[in-house]
Amino acid sequence: MPKEKTDLLQGTLDLLILRALQLGPRHGFGVSVLIRQTSKEVLQVEQGSLYPALYRLEEQGWITSDWGVSDNNRKAKFYRLTPAGRKQLAEERASWERLSTAINLVLKTT
Amino acid sequence: MNLREKMRRRFQGLFRKQELDDQMDTEMRSHVEMQTQENIEAGMKPEEARRKALLDFGAVESIKEQCRDERGVRWIEPFAQDVRYGARKLGKNPGFAAVAVLTLALGIGANTAIFSVVNAVLLKPLPYPEPGQLVQLRADWSGSPSSDIGSTTFIEVKAQSQSLARIAAYSGGAMTLTGIGSAERVVAGAVTADFFPMLGVQPAQGRNFTREEDTPNGPKSVILGHGLWQSRWGGDPDVLGRTITVNQQSYTVVGILPARFQYPEPFQLWTPLALGETGGTFVKYGEGMVLLKAIARLKPGVTLEQAQTELQTIAQRVQPAQSGEAQPAGGPRAMGTGGGGEGGLTLIGLHEQVVGDVKGALLVLLGAVAFLLLIACANVANLLLARAAARQREMAVRAALGAGRLRVARQLLTESVLLALAGGGLGLLVAFWGVQALGQWSDASLPAMHGIGIDARVLAFTLGVSVITGLLFGLAPAVQAWRTDVNAALQEAGRGEMGWHRNRFRHLLVVSEVALALVLLIGAGLLIKSFSRLMDVNPGFRTDGVLTFQVTLTGGKSSPQKINFIEQIVERLKALPGVQVAAATDSLPLTQFERITPAEIEGRPPIDFSQVKPGEVRPVSRPTVTVDYFNAMGIPVKSGRAFTSQDAHPGAGVVIVNEAFEKHHFPGQSAVGKRIHLLGSSAEAPWATVVGVVGEVRQSGLAGDVMPEVYSPELKDVGDALSFVIRVSGESAGLISAVRGVVAEVEPNQPLHNVMTMEQRLANTTTSRRLNTALLGSFAAVALLLAVVGIYGVMSHAVTQRRREIGVRMALGAQKSDVLGLIINGGLRLTLLGVAVGLAVAFALTRYLSSLLYSVNSTDPLTFLSVAVALTGVALLACWLPARRAANVNPMVALRTE
Incomplete structure (x- = not known):
């Protein structure tokens, strides 16, 4: 496993996936690529977490899926955000921001 | 995702597992391929790129499994797991499983058996098209509704009614079939031509009766029932169109009924009723009028009430015109009250009429088995709770390892339902056996409409009852598991202590068991008491060493022919070896043959039928008997004398009355020497002198009333339905x-x-x-057994739990008797609470038994009290055994086992 990989905090994977899909529908591979690239290779999503998470989010009704064709003509399952997912993203995002601000405050206090 | 979408996915998860798995496979494969592509673009060799992509992806199968868990199949797969686990768990504890399954099998089996009777008798509709439209007419004969109605009324209703689509009449009786083989008495139904078409029945061969055949002097034709056709003619189709001899007359066979056709009455052969305008040819009770039964089909959209209102109007219009003409002398029992006779008309659904009295008894039995099942449930719940105590550690460990409460509760429920289903399966066997045992009952006292058996509906009932049962008794341990605090349980488990509320729950179960058992026992006690009261009733005649048989004369014998027939037979019977006395009568007790008429007493004003109100004139029964009848039947002569052979001579004018007659007409006096006159035979019937008074006879069964009776030895008016009585030695x-x-x-x-x-x-x-009593009695016995086992189980479990406490008490100086008292006290409190609740419930419920009771009040205090005392006694015994064990606890051992 690459050294630069940082473990995701419990619960943040859902947030990241929802955020990735907010930028447009994409397949599982696309989600993992987007997270890796936008985090400058820091966040590596393991497929062992990614796919169960995708299925869970779909089960909860926050995302939905359709079969489509990828850029290089492969059959792929594309996920996109539902309105409920958009709301959920907003909530998770807000709570994440509260949490990180708080942690930062604690860390920066001298 | 909305609910519908969710449900769709669930179902997909269940039934399209393969398809969804394939999709998942495709999705992941495409992921790997995309990764490979990217790797190649980054400069790797193709094989290297693919290997790297696969490595990165990880363990495919494990990921798929996790995905499946997330998908909509989360429910079903763990369920299968639960079932497997539960079965394994039960298999490891065969003793527990066997006791639980047997208990449940008993409860579910009894329910299934009784339900199969309820199903056959009460739930299945009559096997005719639109059975709900079929009704039976009833006439209100002086306050007691009867399905016998006068033929004149029938004809008027048929002519005038607008609300009935069709109305048909029938009448039943015995006919003699001769010609081939030995003479055979068959039960015959005489029906109007409308009868079969109204029921929607078409003969399997041949045709229905025509209107022409259904007129007084029309062609004599007959339709054979399937059974008779098979037994008498071996199913020979050539019998159609042939002539057969019935009651010494020739009838042409015009039809054969289909095998599946059934009617509530066991007719084997059918003839046209041929009613005509006034009279009939079949069962003739009086001049110009026949009593018959009428069934009708309501017009579509007409309710029973509407039709009934219309019939009431018709009856009011018709009956004044009839009085005077229609005084059927010696008609059916209800008739003889004189007065207006046939009163208003009412309608009853045909099904209800068929089911009749059986309904009450069946519902009582169904309620009783439901109680039994509840007790069985409570017992199994108790067993499960005791076992749950032993499994507490297992549950706590599972909870500690992350099993959700719901998951644990669900697993326990699955185990319970498994148990219940096993019990249900075994219960079906019990039910098969029970249904066979009930078969004999069905012959005797159930309307012979449908076979009683285990059909799809009964199976569905059993399955439903099993599952509900399982959920019911599984609830206790599941709730327990739900409440369990993991930390406390893990700490406590080692010491085998239990939470207070667990005991409270088990106590509640014991209290309800005792209460339910008490209700059943009281019900059974009431039935047993009334049965023994009934058995104590003196029938008024000898029952041992009295052989009887019946003969129904046919072919219109004249009075001298009948007398000759009777005298010859009585003479020859007397000559048989071992016969002490022989006699004949037309009203043998318990045969339902009885001729009834009002009587007039000399010196009192004659009865004026235009003035009397219903119920005012008490009818008397008028058996005709041969001289030795009282001797043969062992009916004692209370005063005066018995008949002598001179009394039988025509014109002797001698009668004997029973004590009921004497009491009614001559209170405080002797009837001997009085002169009376029976109405109805003919207006000029001579006055007769009472020469003796005999004891009362229960003519219509032990529970029946005693009628005033006037016995006549003159055979000239004797009926056609004769009974012979032989007193035998040995x-x-x-x-x-x-x-x-x-x-x-x-x-x-x-x-x-x-x-x-x-x-x-x-x-x-x-x-x-007897059957009702035996059934309720055995249900109650099983209930008692289960309840006692339940109390015993709880008490001995409590003793085991409290060993340490008892040890401490004894170490501190408590005596054996103190310990004994402590445990018995606990059991007694539960029992008494159960008894109190049970008494209240029984008090509220036993009135539903009233129709089954004889001369016992449904709240008979003696029964209530003695059953309560007996149950308490037995319960104490069940507490005493564990209490003795507790008293024998060695404090040293008890404290050391900690």
Whole structure:
């Protein structure tokens, strides 16, 4: 496993996936690529977490899926955000921001 | 995702597992391929790129499994897991499983058996098209509704009614079939031409009766029932169109009914009723009027109430015109009150009419088995709770490892339902056996409409009951598991202590068991008490050593012919070896044959039928008997004398009355020497002198009333339904063939039927009571057993739990008797609470038993009290055993085991 990989905090994977899909529908591979690239290779999503998470989010009704064709003509399952997912993203995002601000405050206090 | 979408996915998860798995496979493969592509673009060699992509992806199968968990199949797969686990767990504890399954099998089996009867009798509709539209007419004969209605009324209703689509009449009786083989008595139904079309029945072969055949002097035709056709003609189709001899007259066979056709009455052969305008040819009770039964089909959209209102109007219009003309002398029992006779008309659904009295008894039994099942449930719940105590550690460990509460509760429920299903399966076997045992009952006292058996509906019932049962008794341990605090449980488990609320729950179960068992026991006690009261009733005649048989004369014998027939047979019977006395009558007790009429007393004003109100004139029964009848039947002569052979001479004018007659008409005086006159035979009937008074006889069974009776020895008015009575010394069974021989000598083609002793006849009248009593009694016995086992189980478990406490108490100086008292006290408190609740419930419920009781009040205090005391006593015994064990606890051992 690459050294630069940082473990995701419990619960943040859902947030990241929802955020990735907010930028447009994409397949599982696309989600993992987007997270890796936008985090400058820091966040590596393991497929062992990614796919169960995708299925869970779909089960909860926050995302939905359709079969489509990828850029290089492969059959792929594309996920996109539902309105409920958009709301959920907003909530998770807000709570994440509260949490990180708080942690930062604690860390920066001298 | 909305609910519908969710449900769709669930179902997909269940039934399209393969398809969804394939999709998942495709999705992941495409992921790997995309990764490979990217790797290649980054400069790797193709093989290297693919290997790297696969490595990065990780363990595909494990990921798929996790995805499946997330998908909508989360429910079903763990369920299968639960089932497997539960089965394994039960298999490891066969003793527990066996006790639980047996208990449940008993409860579910009893329910299934009784339900199969309820299903066959109450739930299945009559096997005719649109059975709900079929109704039976009833006439209100002086306050007691009867399905016998006058033919004149029938004709008027048929002519005037607008609300009935069709109305048909029928009448039943015995007919004699001769010609081939021996003479045979068959039960025949005479029906109007409308009868079969109204029921929607078409003969399997041939045709229905025509209107022409259904007129007084029309062609004589007959339709055969399937059973008779098979037994008598071996199913020969050529019998159609042939002539057969019925009651010494020739009838043409025009039809054969289909095998599946059934009617509530066991008719084997059918003839046209041929009612005509006024009278009939079949069962003639009085001048110009026939009593018959009428069934009708309501017009579509007409309710029973609407039709009934219309019939009431018709009845009011018709009946004033009839009075005077329609005074059927010696008509059916309800008739003889004189007065207006047939009153208003009412309608009852045909099904309800068929089901009749059985309904009450069946519902009581169904309620009783439901109680039994509840007790079984409570017992199994108790067992499960005791086992749950032993499994507490297992549950706690599972919870600690992350099993959700719901998951644990669900697993426990699955185990319970498994148990219940096993119990249900075994219960079906119990039910098969029970249904067979009930078969004999169905012959005796159930409307013979449908076979009782286990069909799809019964199976569904059993399955439903099993699952509900499982959930019910599984709830206790599941709730327990739900409440369990993991930390406390892990700490406590080692010491085997239990939470207080667990005991409270088990106590609640014991209290309800005792209460339910008490209700059943009280019900059974009431039935047993009334049965024994009934058995104590003196029938008024001898039952042992009295052989009887019936003969129904046909072919219109004249009075002298009948007298000759009777005298010859009585003479020859007397000559048989072992016969002490022989006699004949037309009103043998328990045969339902009874002729009834009002009586006038000399010196009192004659009865004016235009003035009397219903119920004002008490009818008397008027049996005709041969001289030795009282001797043969063992009916005691209370005062005066018995008949002598001179009394039988025409014009002797001598009668004997019973004590009921004497009490009613001559209170405080002797009836001997008084002169009376029976109405109805003919207006000029001579006055007769009472020469003796005999004891009362229960003519219509032990539970029936005693009628005032006037016995006449003159045979000239004797009816066609005769009974012969033989008093035998010793065994009567050997005489039966000799008796048949005697009748055949006198009249070769005369069948005789119901050859049996009075003892058998009496037993037949009590069959259904005996069965109800036996059933409720055995249910109560099982309930008692289960309840006692339940109390014993809880008490001995409590003793085991409290060993340490008892040890401490004894170490601190408590005596054995203190410990004994402590445990018994606990058990007694539960029992008494259960008894109190049970008494209250029984008090509220036993009134539903009233119709099954005889001379016992449904809240009979003695029964309530004695059953409560007995149950408490038995419960104490069940507490005493564990209490003794507790008293024998060695404090040192008890404290050391910690």
